[in-house]
Amino acid sequence: MAKIIHIELDDSALPPPTPEIEQERKVAMFDLLEDNSFILPTRDGKEAPTGPYRLGLSIRQKRLVFEIKTEKSEAAGEFHLSLGPFRQVVKDYFLICESYFDAVKTAAPSQIETIDMARRGIHDEGARILQERLEGKAEVDYDTSRRLFTLICVLHFGG
Numbered sequence: 001m002a003k004i005i006h007i008e009l010d011d012s013a014l015p016p017p018t019p020e021i022e023q024e025r026k027v028a029m030f031d032l033l034e035d036n037s038f039i040l041p042t043r044d045g046k047e048a049p050t051g052p053y054r055l056g057l058s059i060r061q062k063r064l065v066f067e068i069k070t071e072k073s074e075a076a077g078e079f080h081l082s083l084g085p086f087r088q089v090v091k092d093y094f095l096i097c098e099s100y101f102d103a104v105k106t107a108a109p110s111q112i113e114t115i116d117m118a119r120r121g122i123h124d125e126g127a128r129i130l131q132e133r134l135e136g137k138a139e140v141d142y143d144t145s146r147r148l149f150t151l152i153c154v155l156h157f158g159g
Contacts (some may be wrong), residue, residue: 041139130149
């Protein structure tokens, strides 16, 4: 049961999301809870509590915080990641998403498809960066990394 069964975003300090951002968040959370892989590896010779896990994501003091608890809400681990490596890819992702949402309203299907391909490419880059940053802290598969990256973007919104 090496997976996430509950996720909570601490977005209390952020402005209300746009309808598009809220939709991205809902889809990412639904997809993440439906299918994910999340393993806490052995660290410093100590076995990590086994899953399933409850994950809290937040930004504190300009750091991305992963707070992991067991199914029974007992502390299983916490780690903080610098936001620096994510800044440019998150900025690019928001810009391309804005272009995509605008294009969906008026552009030709071929233009929408081109923008969507670029959007997926940037999203893939964000997921790759996240997997690198999680190395030694948590093991996630590619789809889980992509969905977590979407949620990281939501936490950046307005921040």
